[in-house]
Amino acid sequence: MTADSFAAPGPGTPEPGRPVKAATLAGAWRTFLVRRVAGLLVNLALLVLVTFLIVQLIPGDPATAIAGESATLDQVELVRTQLGLDQPLPVQLWTYVSGVVQGDFGDSYRYRQPAMDIVMTAVPYTLTITIAAVLLLLVLGIALGMAIGVATRGDRRRWLDLSFSVVTGIISSIPTYVLATGFVVVFAVLWRVLPPAYSPAYNIGAAAILPIASLSIGGICSVARIVRRETAVILEQDYMRSARGWRLPTLTLYVKHMLPNLLTTALTLSGIILTALLGSALITEAVFAWPGLGGVIVQAIAVDKDYPVIRAAVFVIGLISLVMTLIIDIILGLIDPRTLGGKRD
Numbered sequence: 001m002t003a004d005s006f007a008a009p010g011p012g013t014p015e016p017g018r019p020v021k022a023a024t025l026a027g028a029w030r031t032f033l034v035r036r037v038a039g040l041l042v043n044l045a046l047l048v049l050v051t052f053l054i055v056q057l058i059p060g061d062p063a064t065a066i067a068g069e070s071a072t073l074d075q076v077e078l079v080r081t082q083l084g085l086d087q088p089l090p091v092q093l094w095t096y097v098s099g100v101v102q103g104d105f106g107d108s109y110r111y112r113q114p115a116m117d118i119v120m121t122a123v124p125y126t127l128t129i130t131i132a133a134v135l136l137l138l139v140l141g142i143a144l145g146m147a148i149g150v151a152t153r154g155d156r157r158r159w160l161d162l163s164f165s166v167v168t169g170i171i172s173s174i175p176t177y178v179l180a181t182g183f184v185v186v187f188a189v190l191w192r193v194l195p196p197a198y199s200p201a202y203n204i205g206a207a208a209i210l211p212i213a214s215l216s217i218g219g220i221c222s223v224a225r226i227v228r229r230e231t232a233v234i235l236e237q238d239y240m241r242s243a244r245g246w247r248l249p250t251l252t253l254y255v256k257h258m259l260p261n262l263l264t265t266a267l268t269l270s271g272i273i274l275t276a277l278l279g280s281a282l283i284t285e286a287v288f289a290w291p292g293l294g295g296v297i298v299q300a301i302a303v304d305k306d307y308p309v310i311r312a313a314v315f316v317i318g319l320i321s322l323v324m325t326l327i328i329d330i331i332l333g334l335i336d337p338r339t340l341g342g343k344r345d
Helices: 022-057 062-067 073-083 088-100 115-151 158-173 176-190 204-235 239-244 250-287 293-304 309-333
Strands: none
Touching: 022 088, 022 309, 062 073, 062 293, 073 158, 115 204, 115 250, 115 293, 115 309, 158 204, 176 204, 176 250, 204 250, 239 250, 250 293, 250 309, 293 309
């Protein structure tokens, strides 16, 4: 039997001495991928249905909005016929699904351009601040939680533990738009060190600092609180006690032996936070006039009643969330194969 037949203690492995078969792990990955892809297809089908039905709940008539308030009833009906809004709901659904399968969400009622083209122009801006916020909250949240967990190990420095819990609890409970407004007042109005909103007159990197900070600071506090609790539990595990007994270097002790266990919890939490961040990003973009999906959706819903743009935007947001969640699940599987859900011998 080779040395590779045994799993070393740590995340993603069974108890010491239990053999792990490569074939079994490969089978777990196949099952995992089949299950995730099937789930992704089901969720995409539901997303298409939801994006079709969601516009039915929006008050107002797009035909009236396009024809104008001064239009006659006949003119409004003509616009409604041209848009296909006079068709029965099942017919509209079939037309919509047939187009979505081909990547066609229809033309914008206002701009007379493909709705997806309008949405995809704004997507890079939303992804820029959202992905940056997720990476920032993971790095800083894990680092802060680990540092506080190690510093307060064994009920040491209770004042630090209490202060950390109170401060992070308060910050994480503040709505994102309130933080965003506060940042504008402090950093743009009072101190005048950062631009208050996106504008071609400002450097895009400088303009992105406040939106990213607004999105990430609450998540940093949430992740740090969870990681701090997980750190306290892990530090009391037998393998960590043994590692301390061997007087391993600090970097080896905490980065090699403790961090992989924390990553499983942090990445799982980040998948939940990501979905919330996408929603918060839409509001934050409005505060900072950021040219992302938030402005596109608000304009399409509140002003234009632009159904194709609304559907395309909601679909893209849902698709981003599904894909990012799948990527996080795959990373979790690489870090800890037990999350694959497969059986081991």
